[in-house]
Structures are given as structure tokens and as C-alpha cells.
Amino acid sequence: MTTFSVGSNKFRLNPFALLVTLLAIALMIKLGFWQLSRGAEKQAIMDQHISATSVGTLPLQDEQLLELVKSPQQTVTWQGQLHPRHYFLIENKIHEGQVGYEVIALATLPASHKYVPVNLGWVPAAAERTTLPKVTLPEQPLQLAGHVYIPEQPFLLSAQQPELVWPVRLLYPELRLLTELSGYALTPFIVRLNDNAEFGYIRDWPIVVMKPEKHYAYALQWFGLAFAALVVFLFASCKRPRLKNFAKQ
Structure with missing residues (x-):
């Protein structure tokens, strides 16, 4: 236990309590900066969406794939055919409070040996996990469009x-x-099927799940908690001088 004085106040620093407090403060500050970075990422995604909307729909071609990786949210279109059997079910997806799956099918890309993973939307899950949802994929070539x-x-x-x-x-x-x-061989991105497609399942694609402002608010909360932890520690370590009672007994 280390004791020192500041003015009329004495501080007793418990090394263990000091270590725990510093670790907690460091963690909260780190979480605050993480929320700031997440907010910046979400803002970048929203900016990309605005930029992609201004560009319009682009034809999806093999030689453009690497460029499109740098342009998430860009709307693309192409004619392809879905693989009839090979598709993926992404678990634990919630829609209006109900658990289900997102269906990702594989679509051919013209003049290419690659397939495009296409998210067709959400389907409800059965009560028993062993029971798979009924998914029927179109067999004919389709005009596909999505972002x-x-x-x-x-x-x-x-x-x-x-x-x-x-x-x-x-x-x-x-x-x-x-x-x-x-x-x-798959494209280095997934295409989320447009809402107005004539096939597919329930599609509700928010630009971001949580807006940047909320991340910034969480960051402020973490920084505030770090400051509060420091204040509480200093207050708890402060030993104030006792007032002497000069009254005669």
C-alpha cells in the first residue's frame, strides 16, 4: 500500500486495485476507439452506396471482378443459370422475429469458368433443425440483377x-x-438479388445494420465509462482528514 498527500488529502493506492482499474480503463478506451472505427466503416459503406447509385447498373463481366471488389454496393446484371443442387443455407438469420436461413445459390457467369454466389433471400426454418426448408431453384437461364x-x-x-x-x-x-x-472458382464477392426480382425469397437488404451515429454514441459511452472508472478509483483511494471535535464532553 502506497500513501502520499495532495494538499490536505491523503491517497492510499492499492497496487492490485490500481492494476485492475488501469486494465479496465484501457479496455474501455480500446472499445471506444473500436466503435469509432466501426462508425467510420459504416459511413464509408453508405458513401459507397450513394456513389454506386449514381453510376447505375453495370453489366457483370469476368474482367471487371477485381474492380468490383473495390465497389461494394454496386448494382450489376448478367444472364446466368443457377446450379440446381449446390446451394448454401446461412443459419440463424432473423426476419420479423422468426429464425430462418438465407439461401445462397451459384449462378454461371457468361464467357467465364466462374460462378457467382447469389443471395436469393430469407426462408423460414422449421421447428426441427433436421428439417430443411423447401428451396426450389429455377432451371432456365435468368436475367439476374443485384448489388x-x-x-x-x-x-x-x-x-x-x-x-x-x-x-x-x-x-x-x-x-x-x-x-x-x-x-x-467463385467471384470474390456475393451478389444480393434485387428486391424487384420475379423469383427468390424474402429480401430486405439494409445498407448498414447499425448507422454510424449509433457507433459514435457507443464510443462516447465507453470513453465516459473510462473517465468514470478513473474518478471512482481516485475517490475511493482518497482518505480525507477527520474533523476533530473540540467540544467538551
């Missing part, structure tokens, strides 16, 4: 190890895993 989407790198405690039985169920649509499991 480029690059899934965020998920935080997983362990790597996904799905069973290779079609349709394959996944927790997250990792592009590397989609390529590995399908055995096909």
Missing part, C-alpha cells in the same frame, strides 16, 4: 467445419469456405 456485397470477416472461436451434404449449412458466408466446399 455487390462483401461479407465481413466473422469472429469465430473455431473454424467452421460443416458437413459436405447439399445443401450445406453455414453460420457465416465465408467466401473462402464457399469456394472450398463447392469446388468451383
